[in-house]
Amino acid sequence: MSDQIEERIATGFYPPGMRLDETELAASFGVSRTPIREALIQLAAAGLVEIRPRRGAIVTEIGPHRLCEMFEVMAELEAMCGRLAARRITESEQRVLIEAHHACEAARDANTPDIYYRLNEQFHHLIYAAGHNIFLEEQASALHRRLRAYRRLQLRVRDRMGTSFSEHAGIVEAILAEDSELASIRLREHIVVQGQRFADLVASLPMLDSFNHG
Numbered sequence: 604m605s606d607q608i609e610e611r612i613a614t615g616f617y618p619p620g621m622r623l624d625e626t627e628l629a630a631s632f633g634v635s636r637t638p639i640r641e642a643l644i645q646l647a648a649a650g651l652v653e654i655r656p657r658r659g660a661i662v663t664e665i666g667p668h669r670l671c672e673m674f675e676v677m678a679e680l681e682a683m684c685g686r687l688a689a690r691r692i693t694e695s696e697q698r699v700l701i702e703a704h705h706a707c708e709a710a711r712d713a714n715t716p717d718i719y720y721r722l723n724e725q726f727h728h729l730i731y732a733a734g735h736n737i738f739l740e741e742q743a744s745a746l747h748r749r750l751r752a753y754r755r756l757q758l759r760v761r762d763r764m765g766t767s768f769s770e771h772a773g774i775v776e777a778i779l780a781e782d783s784e785l786a787s788i789r790l791r792e793h794i795v796v797q798g799q800r801f802a803d804l805v806a807s808l809p810m811l812d813s814f815n816h817g
Contacts, residue, residue, distance in 0.1 A: 613751035674753075677794050683743075684731045685786035687736055
């Protein structure tokens with residue numbers, strides 16, 4: 604149940620600041636309020652919702668400064684994943700990564716940002732796994748989940764989808780060349796949000812509420 608609610612938060616169906624009513628959620632998912640309450644407690648522990656006195660569960664709102672900090676940490680985690688992947692990726696994992704990259708290319712060419720986003724997630728998770736460090740993979744995946752709504756939003760900023768794919772090409776090239784430092788640098792630059800990219804992201808935050816409610 605928490606996974607289903609988390610998915611709706613991540614895709615912006617439940618935007619930041621929205622109150623999650625237990626009765627409405629129970630009706631929506633066709634369950635009693637008990638599993639809903641338990642799910643909201645789990646999501647609160649993960650930082651995705653806040654349980655407030657007399658208001659109930661509210662989808663967590665992340666301020667611009669906090670958001671920048673989280674992307675900064677995400678960039679370092681992904682850089683570590685890239686460094687290890689370049690050293691440890693297997694031949695079969697290389698083939699799957701190339702296939703995932705080509706799938707992203709097709710979504711870019713079709714100009715379908717939502718499909719590109721899902722394929723982009725797969726691309727990054729393949730890199731996490733290729734590092735063969737389970738603890739690092741878990742930490743990167745957890746923060747990736749926290750930032751899903753915002754990473755998805757980034758792809759709607761100007762030509763970010765095309766730029767993202769071009770950066771992916773450089774990342775794949777570095778990993779296949781077993782250049783761990785270059786893979787690390789390119790993944791960090793791919794993720795970190797600073798300068799104009801940060802200004803663009805902050806300016807587009809109100810769009811979160813219009814993804815599924817516009």
